[in-house]
Amino acid sequence: MYRFFDEASQILYVGKARNLKKRVSSYFQSKQLSPRIALMVGKIARYETTVTRTETEALLLENNLIKELAPPFNILFRDDKSYPYVMLTGHEFPRLASYRGKVDKRNHYFGPFPNSWAVRNSVQILQKVFRLRTCEDSVFKNRSRPCLLHQIHRCSAPCVGRLSVQQYGQDVAQATRFLEGDHTSVLSELEREMHLHSDAMEFEMAAVLRDRIADLSGVLQQQSMDTVADGEGDVDIIAVAEMEGVICVNLAMVRGGRHLGDRAYFPKGLRSTSGELPPAPEILEAFIAQHYLEDKEGDAGLNAKLIPPVLILNHALQTAADDGAVIPESPPESLHDLLNTQAGRKVTFLHQPQGQRRHWLSMAEGNAKIAIAKRLVETGGQLARARALADILALELESLEQLRIECFDISHTSGEATQASCVVYAKNAMQSSEYRRFNINGITPGDDYAAMRQVLQRRYANFQELPVEKMPQVILVDGGKGQVEMARQVLSEFGMDIGLIVGVAKGEGRKVGLEALIFADGRPALELGIGSPALLLVAQIRDEAHRFAITGMRAKRAKARTVSRLEEIEGIGAKRRQKLLARFGGLRGVASATIEELAGVEGISTALAEQIYQQLH
Structure with missing residues (x-):
């Protein structure tokens, strides 16, 4: 297994060969190389090899290195195995659900499915035909009456004993066979059960099975992509x-x-x-x-x-x-x-x-x-937007592939759980793997200017060490003159070009399309108008930064609120905490209480009351 490197020791290509000399020399002797390989050969400075016992081992090693190193001249696919599955849990009354992640031997999985829509469609079919439960265990254990899904005939209500474990197990077995493709036998079994109930004059149950057969037949007829005959499998x-x-x-x-x-x-x-x-x-x-x-x-x-x-x-x-x-x-x-x-x-x-x-x-x-036609249309539109922005900002680029934009946004709720986000636009697309979040600490709550200063200082403190392709041509700041001034101060301190800074100020009434671009180097502000392709790209990047900041802030806030500040005080256990909250009606009441009032609670000494007061203030 061989690896090609350029002069900067960056990986170019990973390959395998039974005869290394013939394979490697063929790259330099052939005069009919493809443009892709010819470009690679012009960059090769050295190579390394690893000898394996068999060609199979070489193939496996090559595959792992391609995934890990992502060589630019290998054909690379996004290694995304996070496919959704339909899952039947291993409970007494199995739960039907969609699932992503590692499989658990206790449960039964069907799939994988190419997308979440296919899973939802299959779950709806199983609900309609076999009426399996989809509720979480915590809900299932605490039901006292059937839920809405039972009323609309999507669940058989095993939570309240509407059918036995054996009866529910029959439904699960039929659903399992249906997912495995055994449609004919499932229909035959349902028909046989329907006739048995009919012969026993149990007409209500026979009607339920009749409706189930009709639903299942309708599903199979609508699924024109199903095979006519069984046995096609996976x-x-x-x-x-x-x-x-x-x-x-x-x-x-x-x-x-x-x-x-x-x-x-x-x-x-x-x-x-x-x-x-x-x-x-x-x-x-x-x-x-x-x-x-x-x-x-x-x-x-x-x-x-x-x-x-x-x-x-x-x-x-x-x-x-x-x-x-x-x-x-x-x-x-x-x-x-x-x-x-x-x-x-x-x-x-x-x-x-x-x-x-x-x-x-x-x-x-x-x-x-x-899919190619759709991508060409989308890429063409994106390229037009990027080209318009580069022209408006007078960026000197050899190609639009070099355009790199980093955008910053601050998010918090009344100063709580302040977070800053940085999203990256490069190679004519958003690069989600390069997104970063920054927890903002040590500032006055709600001070967006100080938060912007902090995130820019942390992001560009070591900008001299960044490779050329990682240096942005535009630094977008979501905000007006105040945020732009903060950015100008930070970049000036670091000796960076303040011409990179572009502020996105909201227009009158915060309406989309009325935003103005504000510059830190003295250029007049630009109002591009609602139809500007350049503004569409700026808005797309700005909105992505806002979305990324909001989701991070909400997660941080939710995590912070799950831990009571009383739990962090040494000497306050569950019983004392419960008595304090009951006496003062909640954490806010405890924080408003005096030391004497705190000491009046059973089990709270004066020393502990002073400790609580100091901790909460």
């Missing part, structure tokens, strides 16, 4: 498409024969937008390795559930020989072995499916192209 459909230099990999999921929707992925590391792009099989192989293989933390239990027994691809995979030639192989042996090992069963690759599976693949290809 399948993932992966299609790669390219339009106007943009590549998308669309992953569609079929679980229990039901098509659950899809998700689009856009790879990084495709350096050439106008030249030759990597071949589709290479992109598919990179996606499969990064998406399914066990990651560095080794969360094999969750990953194994992500691998279905069948992967349908719109291209046959291939692998490159050490001399640069392409050897057709479907799939590469080491990748196939790893998937089989991790899944604990054989994983089949299909690239020429028939019947329903062919329809699924065609749909996945179409959705990939739709």
Whole structure:
């Protein structure tokens, strides 16, 4: 396994080879390199190698390093395995819920689902047909009468004994089989039960089962993506498409024969937008390795559930020989072995499916192209906004990729739980991984100017050590002249260019589109108008900073309010705290009491009363 580095020792590329000499030398001897690889070769200064026992080990190491180091010339996909599941808990009366995270052996999971909408849809189906409970355990244990869900026929009310454990268990078993794709037997069993109740003249129960059968049949008819015949099982459909230099990999999921929707992925590391792009099989192989293989933390239990027994691809995979030639192989042996090992069963690759599976693949290809078209429209609009802002601010940029904007906002509630946020716009998109929150301490509550000074001092104290690409071209400050002046003072103290500062002052009536841009270097304020694309970008970044600050402040405030200040006083236990709160009607009353009044409470000595008074004041 080899790694290329540039002159600054920054990682460029991670690869593997059976014959290192042939593979590495092929990068420098070939005259027909793609623009992406040619650009990489021009930057290579040195390389490092790691020898493994087998090609499979090299593939696994390569995959882990790509995820960890994110080399710019490897094809990179966002490693997001946080898929939602439908969960049936292991309680006596199992609860139906959606779930994200590590699986627990005590519960039963179905999925994964490509998005939360698919989970909500499945939960609604199970509620309507099988009437399983969805309430939390704390609610379930304390119910004295059925809830609204029972009244609208979405829950069988096991909380108040409307049916036995055995009866509820039958519903759970039928729901489980439905989620596993055994639709025919579930319908047959329901029909058989309906006739049995009818023969016994239990017509009310027979009518309930009749309605359940009708609901389930309606669901299956509406799900046109369901397979006609049973036995299709779990399948993932992966299609790669390219339009106007943009590549998308669309992953569609079929679980229990039901098509659950899809998700689009856009790879990084495709350096050439106008030249030759990597071949589709290479992109598919990179996606499969990064998406399914066990990651560095080794969360094999969750990953194994992500691998279905069948992967349908719109291209046959291939692998490159050490001399640069392409050897057709479907799939590469080491990748196939790893998937089989991790899944604990054989994983089949299909690239020429028939019947329903062919329809699924065609749909996945179409959705990939739709996702690309949508991204091109969104990116075009975003680029136009960024270009307009760069022109208005007279920024000297070689390309819009260099535009980096950092925006600051202060949030608190009457001075309580003050937090500052910093959000980053770079590479023509918001970079959520670079967002930061700052807890503001040591200031007068509610002093936004002091809070702005503190956050800027902490953010740019070591600005000289920042790499060039991390230095902002614009520092947005949510506020008027006061906040801009604070920013000017801080940047002047650090020797930074005060021309970076742009304040966003709210307009008359705080109406969107009437904001003015205020500068710290003496330039006149700008009122761009509601139709300005530059102002739209500024407003987008400002609103994101405000949202990020608000959520952090609320979380901090909620955490602070869960701990009573009395709990922090030594010598005040639960009983004394209860007596104090009961005597004075709450914490505010305790804080308003005198030392003599506090000492009048049973169990509170004069010394302890003085301690309480000092602590609360």
